[in-house]
């Protein structure tokens with residue numbers, strides 16, 4: 001039943017480098033002091049291993065000299081050991097403290113960038129684009145850790161490279177060719193290791209895409225919002241088998257990669273072993289001949305072990321750095337996305353009269369077929385208009401165009417009376433939307449207090465609030481909610497759960513509280529019982545006086561509150577007139593009306609008809 005998601009390509013090395021050269025200066029600019037201090041710690045930590053190796057050599061040679069009765073400044077060496085150990089401890093603690101600061105800073109900064117970007121998207125085109133659904137979730141989850149992880153990885157890489165170079169440099173005391181032989185022996189193993197990491201990463205990428213579906217399966221199996229269907233339709237075995245199939249498949253693939261990695265790297269490890277063993281035998285042999293000191297033997301042993309560890313660390317760091325850079329590539333893609341709906345840089349003033357005009361408007365979502373076609377109509381300010389039509393006719397899409405969530409692909413949406421008509425694209429989107437209140441079909445259920453759910457960030461006006469709560473019918477429902485308007489709702493934070501109808505009343509109260517000049521009601525009473533429906537429509541009828549009201553409804557009885565009815569079919573306006581005119585015409589509207597009237601024994605009206613309607 002579930003289709004596999006399309007696989008995305010792994011970024012090439014050149015692309016990764018481009019992401020890195022954009023990201024690092026960004027991060028450095030955002031916290032120059034912090035990053036510089038962290039860099040300082042990394043450099044100190046980088047030279048520490050070489051210092052320790054040299055101290056080891058000098059100490060062994062010093063002890064040898066002292067035993068032979070020669071002059072050796074052992075107390076100075078002891079002080080140097082203590083100083084190096086102290087420096088190591090201090091830099092380690094300081095690095096951890098700085099990391100804590102950096103984590104806090106980068107989390108706020110990255111979430112801020114994401115939210116700023118969303119603030120620059122006045123429309124819904126980017127957020128509703130399925131190509132960004134995955135990315136937005138991955139970005140949100142990664143924002144608190146990826147920037148710090150990348151900085152830490154880069155600093156650790158710098159530390160490890162310095163450490164590897166300085167440890168190699170200590171081998172120069174044995175011979176100029178020694179570091180070269182060691183690196184030549186270690187490099188093939190390092191490269192092979194990185195190749196395997198890259199393979200692991202590409203499987204991980206595939207897995208991130210897949211994991212959203214696996215997470216979704218887990219959510220459906222475990223969360224309360226799906227529990228009814230899961231039980232009624234016995235979905236659990238299906239969910240379990242899907243979960244197991246996908247997870248076991250991933251584990252199998254990863255096991256294969258791991259095993260191939262372990263076996264594949266063996267010859268290279270063997271080469272490394274030969275080189276280091278050969279060098280060890282050579283140095284010990286030459287020490288026996290008195291060419292090298294005992295300290296030099298100690299130096300070779302510790303330097304070889306240290307170098308091996310550092311090279312292993314470097315390959316791991318490059319691999320995890322690649323992972324973080326892939327996340328940043330997604331961040332850049334989102335930040336660089338150019339929305340189809342853009343803010344006007346120099347918006348024109350809001351017209352005095354808010355008459356709405358659509359001029360030959362056509363629209364299709366993304367590159368899909370048009371869902372609104374050649375729509376032309378005028379809604380004078382103050383008119384109440386009902387929009388009816390079959391499912392998918394384009395009614396809600398029309399509302400999205402009027403709110404400028406999308407721009408028409410063709411034609412214009414204009415606001416204003418004669419002589420002041422202004423294209424919606426030239427207005428300030430925020431100022432225009434402030435004139436509109438809406439009850440959306442899929443309104444948001446914010447899990448806040450009832451009060452915050454109604455006022456939605458506007459200053460609280462007690463008289464307006466109590467009117468909105470009463471007129472929407474929410475007041476009656478409140479009697480059964482402990483805490484009244486201050487009660488928290490929704491289950492996410494242990495609040496009271498409302499019934500579907502109560503939520504709808506709440507959405508209505510929100511629209512009533514806003515007291516806007518244009519009221520949009522998209523199926524506002526679909527979940528209400530007949531008495532509540534009547535009460536809410538009475539409230540709308542009172543509220544719509546003097547306001548432009550667009551009522552989208554399948555309950556044709558409510559159409560009687562409208563001055564005018566628009567009938568849409570397959571994105572086109574096919575009928576336009578009063579209820580009486582359209583009934584008399586005997587077209588689509590009359591047919592729909594008759595159909596519903598026959599179901600309700602002739603009376604489908606929750607509200608008294610408007611005079612003249």
Ligand SMILES: Nc1ncnc2c1ncn2[C@@H]1O[C@H](COP(=O)(O)OP(=O)(O)OP(=O)(O)O)[C@@H](O)[C@H]1O
Pocket residue numbers: 128365371389390391392393394395396397398441
């Ligand atoms: N975000 C979207 N992306 C792509 N297509 C969409 C999107 N929203 C709606 N559509 C499509 O646009 C068409 C019109 O949808 P719309 O929601 O405007 O219809 P409607 O008349 O309001 O329907 P209903 O009465 O069922 O609410 C439908 O075919 C729908 O599948």
